[in-house]
Amino acid sequence: MTLAESITNYAASTGQEASAHDEAAFQLIYDATARPLWAYLLRVSGRRDVADDLLQETYCRFLGRKAGGSELAMNEAETRSYLFRIATNLLRDRWRHGESAFDGDEQGELIVDVASAGEDPAAKMDVRRVMQALKPRARQLLWLAYVEGMSHTEIAEATGLSALSIRLLLFRARRHAAGLLKPGTMETR
């Protein structure tokens, strides 16, 4: 069964009781989306524990939507986009409720295993630090636009901002990030 088929089957299946068929379909969706979703949650929140929590919460909400009776059939891209929208809302809820730890890794909560980071650990540390130097909203916009390849309209739907605001905020965020990514910039900060 392909991912697209599993999404269609999953959306089409009915009944309150979870069937084995539903679970198998969910597994395919999960396997295809959990890693990128977790990476997004981690980079925006800056904390592994928050990313883990919100990943689970995102899928609970996703499954809850189906149980709520919405039988909206979605394709693969829409499902992925929908999951990112849920995750974005959950992140927003977190920082509305005063999750101050979003801005730092001073408590050793953050994340990247530099030793296993591959061929250029310094470059990877730079990306991490660049993201930390940005505001959570800017991190979100950059990730959704440049990693997930979402359009301004899709980002607007996910974040609840207007497409015009996205344009301006994304421009500023990109400018800021590009400045920080220039060699030597982070060391002087």
Added chain:
Amino acid sequence: MNAMRCGYENETIRALQTGAWSETLINHRKSCAACREAEVVAKALRQDASDLAAQHTPPPSALVWAAAERHRRMAALARATRFLRVLQIAGVIYAAVLVVWGLHSLAGHGGMILPGLDAKSLNATIEGVGLAVLFVGSGLWYALRRDERRIS
């Protein structure tokens, strides 16, 4: 060209994803600082994203599925017990009104408010109050007892 966003930016990001750079896009990239900047940022972030995704092993889907099921059951339970809670509140209000009314009636029997209440009516009133207390009390006891059991 708009200083904020180049019309080719989306195509540049898409080309980064697919690796399909058209001739026009390659030529444009040479002259567009905004697209080059977007490319630098996008490349760095995408590399980071793929490294993170490679490092992380998400919890098994069965675990998440089970958590979602628990979540779903809790939500269903909360919906189902909402009616019981309304009944509990209504029961408490009813009992309070009944007590006030009973006291009022008894006071009236003493000649202050309801002088027409004779011994027969008083007996009927007391029986009525007794029955009401029995029914309301047993209903409340049952509902509250179920809550306690669930909490423990």
